[in-house]
Amino acid sequence: MIAPGFSDPVFQSQAAFRALLTALSEPGTLQQVAGEVPPPEGLTAATATALLTLADYETPVWLPEALRSGPAGAWLRFHCGATVVDKPAEAAFAVIDGMADEPKLSAFNLGTDQFPDRSTTVIVQIAGLEGGPALTLAGPGIPGSRNIAPLGLRPGFTDELRENGALYPLGVDVLLAHGEGLIGLPRSTQVEEAR
Amino acid sequence: MTVHQMPADNTKPAYNYAYLDEQTKRMIRRALLKAVAVPGYQVPFGSREMPLARGWGTGGIQITAALIGPADTLKVIDQGADDTTNAVSIRKFFERTADARTSEATEEATIIQTRHRIPEAPLKSGQVMVYQVPMPEPLRKLEPREAETRKMHAWAEYGLMQVKLYESIARFGEVTTTYDYPVMVNGRYVMSPSPIPKFDNPKMHMSPALQLFGAGREKRIYALPPYTSVKSLDFEDHPFRIQSWTQPCGLCGAGDSYLDEVVIDDQGGRMFVCSDSHYCETRRAEGHRGTMLGDAAASGLVEETTP
């Protein structure tokens, strides 16, 4: 039994897209997607809504092994028509678990110097968008600096984000997801552990 | 051999909300997300053939169609004015296809689609500017081949642009580019601000609004997230400067707005009026009066109404 997708694709995806657009154009702000989609096992509502909004037959998606062969993989193929790929570097979108050791952000498609837009957008599912160690963000979309405190990121993830930012204009774009909430961390954002 | 509805059928073929099909919107939305992640970089996208002519705003229309929803209020301007024919035509398009709520008031709009101007009233957080762009490549006049300009952006090789600007200084004593004046975005990409007058360039810098740029014919989308550094290219000894006029707006007396020149007779008579029609009307409603308001009524620009 595959979980349902959008009941009103035109307007639900429009609203979700605006939340995603704000998330990535104002990094660090907490954006909510309307929790109208009961997500399949292994995906949060925010992840499921983002994928329904953005993924289709033109966008290969990478999922962790456990999700790929489970209901989430079937749900994604059915509703989005997306190809689920084995190799992180082939993915337009990827969903990873914030605490899993692999794959590293650098394993995904980082884009090319002539086409940096071809990089993967990585959705990182974490334990909470608040309550974790504080990170200070700066860059486009941020007047001055902005603090976030995501909970449940693997050790060294801040370094991965920093290394990803150092590749600018190449690099992946990250969305932290929990429940119905999303925080965007595009490659243009500089991330430091707050002091 | 198309499979189409013959006129005998009573069922009118229906267009999707905001004209574009959902797959096309997804493709544009993905391009927009990459565009905001790399400010100033031109993302290629699968620009569709639209029912309006190429070069007449099809890039901006596609972006607006991918953005707009029932919660939005749309303002469309051309040359700063809401009542120019192409602005009217595009506004009508969204009223018809997306049942869009529209407004001429800058502060009420959530989406402002524009050709050639940024409104005078400061933009706010949460507003989205959608620019219609004819030639997205700022280096195109220097190098016509896309394969070459793409490499120049990849390697941030912008020496040619500096040379071109400097040649103009050597010849005329200043940079003679008055519109579509190139900018450096976030210290990385040289970007075309679209053919806005350079008067408007400073409004882009650190704007609280999200700014999106669509070039339909050239199939490119690019973006400036809010609070992004946008610097007009210049030289230390020849700093960037904007246009100024020796007289204020003849209708509302504004001294801080971009002015259009209206020829009022064949004897060299001129009147200068705000290009931003809503700004000018707002000021007049507040009681500001320019010195030529009466002449303007005579030449048919405005009408006197009895209160």
Add this chain to the structure above:
Amino acid sequence: MYVAVKGGEAAILATHDLVAEARRGDPAVPEISVAQIREQQALACARVMNEGSLYDQDLAALALKQSQGDVIEAAFLMRAYRTTLPRFGSSEPLDTAAMAIRRRVSATYKDLPGGQVLGPTYDYTHRLFDFALMDEGGEAAPRKAPAPLDATMPRVPDILGAEGLMEAEEPPEGDPRPFDLTRDPVSFPADRDVRLQSMARGDEGFLLGLGYSVQRGFGGSHPFVGEVRVGEVAVEFVPEELGFAVDLGEVTLTECQMVNQFQGSKDVPPQFTRGYGLVFGHSERKAMSMSLVDRALKSRDFGEATNYPAQQDEFVLYHADNVEAAGFVEHLKLPHYVDFQGELELIRRIRREREERLAREQDTMPEAAE
């Protein structure tokens, strides 16, 4: 109080009425029907189908009627409609060797299997007005039934290919689905599927000019018309649920294959090279122009110099589309007075500053002379 005079919307609506009036012309003259255009202006319909990228003779005729015979405007109508159509999939490759031939000529052989079939052509008409056409009611003289033609006729490049003399053309590895330039942005260098697609919908006049430039030396191609053929070809489609091909009907096509000067290397013996053109309807000039430019665009693949416009894919592909080109050329009539005001402000100031400088120099000059 004064309010701005706003006439934009009313003016636009008025233009629609004026267009309708101009389109109809003198109401004393009977209105032309779509069927009349389809049947009696078929070559114009073919051009609209080509440049509109949509095979539909009725819609092409309607587009011509609606646009008062403006071919580019008609193609635009077709394109704007086409973009909204659902896509069911791609047809099977067409087999032009099995074309029901109406016309087929080869310049490379005196005779060949299937023979030379002149068919309907203006080639040998004397361009003298037929004033009898001023009057209506003329019927074409009944024609003697011709001898039946062969069901299949080998294509000239295939005849050469059997001898190993023609450049082989294989689909790319894995035979991928062709690029669709109406859905995806083109990047350069562009592959052949993209180039052919762009030219098939490209402006006939633009391709004619480019093809001509190649002949005159701006591209250095020395082509022979291997063959031009016109006729009907069956279109087959394999629905996912059936798994076998079903016949969707037939389309009229014109195919041109040019045989060009040979290429070879240490490893490959010399071979002729091919220029290919395939278009909707009876459109020989377009198909021939396309095949000339197709060969010119192969220059890079063959390691030849690419000094001339017809050899440069970016130049050809970016400028062949007349709907895009017309849109951008004609957008110049939109208001540009904001930008023009910027130019006026600048030129007046530069002139004023110059006069001031000259005046200052005048003032100091006499003393210097003394």
